[in-house]
Amino acid sequence: MTLDVAELAELSAAVGDLLADTCTEADVRRVLDSEDGFDRALWARLADQGVLGMLVAPEHGGLGFGAAEVETVAEETGAALLPAPFISSSVLAVALINAAGSDEDKARLLPGLADGTTIATVAMTGPAGSWTPDGVDVRAGADGTLTGTAHYVTWGHVADVVLVVARTDDGIGVFEVSPAAPGFDLSAATVFDPTVRLSTLTLTSTPARRLGTACWAAVSDALALAVIASAGEQVGGARHIFDMTVSYLKTRIQFGRQIGSFQALKHMAADLLIDVENATSAARHAAAEHTDASENTDGAIALAGFTCAEAYHTVALHAIQMHGGIAFTWEHPAHLYLRRARTGLHLFGGTRLHRERYLAAKGA
DSSP states (O other), X not given: OOOOHHHHHHHHHHHHHXXXXXXXXXXXXXXXXXXXXXXXXXXXXXXXXXXXXXXXXGGGTSOOOOHHHHHHHHHHXXXXXXXXXXXXXXXXXXXXHHHHOOHHHHHXXXXXXXXXXXXXXXXXXXXXXXXXXXXXXXXXXXXXXXXXXXXXXXXXXXXXXXXXXXXXXXXXXXXXXXXXXXXXXXXXXXXXXXXXXXXXXXXXXXXXXXXXXXXXXXXXXXXXXXXXXXXXXXHHHHXXXXXXHHHHHHHOEETTEEGGGSHXXXXXXXXXXXXXXXXXXXXXXXXXXXXXXXXXXXHHHHHHHHHXXXXXXXXXXXHHHHHXXXXXXXXSTHHHHHHHHHHHTTGGGHHHHHHHHHHHHTTO
């Protein structure tokens, strides 16, 4: 099911209103030092609103939405700096089950992901963080066990189900692993961004269950939706910190004038606005192309992959400069957005890979 423009606006407003009440800066800071790193009560409310089951088919308790709806909601979660496994569980993991799983796999796994009682993550890349087939480090043995390491596993510490991408004798496969399985070792990674938890997974002859017979194409399909969701979050975050900066320029007085009246700052703000608008167009275009299954989908997603990540980082970096010394302090929220922006430069392929894919899609 695909929503029209008016319905997308209503969806955005509904999610935005919920997050405005439950995911304020104070709420974000409160959960950063908690064991889980996110608010499970808010997670349940997002499930009740249907956010966690957007990509889940109605027969499994979801809404049956697609890329456009995911991107719309992601703009709101990015603006609120939502610290939760939304992309890792509700987008990447669900999309991978949709693409790789059998009907039985879907019936068994998707209902819990839609109602929020189960959290999943995906482990697919080795230490290089390439998010490509060559970067897969885990190997499946003939006995069905997995051995190897996966890095940059998002929200692995709260996952009830871990989907592992591994090499097999017949190519790349997708496997389901329980965190309670023998040989399963998950260690927290040191992160620059405390709102996105990362882990390193080491598997040693760990029992696993293969999902369907899918190959890398299924993983690629899931990654495409994750990139679109990340682009949406980056757009939402960039727009929020830009608006925050413009508001500051209008109220901060220096030398007897609003600093926003200084021409140099006007020019900087105008340039940043262009970055925000370009990123917004790229993210929404990628979602629309994916929804339409256009022949230009790959190029549009790659374009959003580097455009939105780089725009967010540029806007956040300059916003801190335009705020002055206050934005460098832990008490100010600007640095939290910069941290999230820097994380987005590398996850799910990174800007260099997306740029290369864009050129390849254009035949350059």
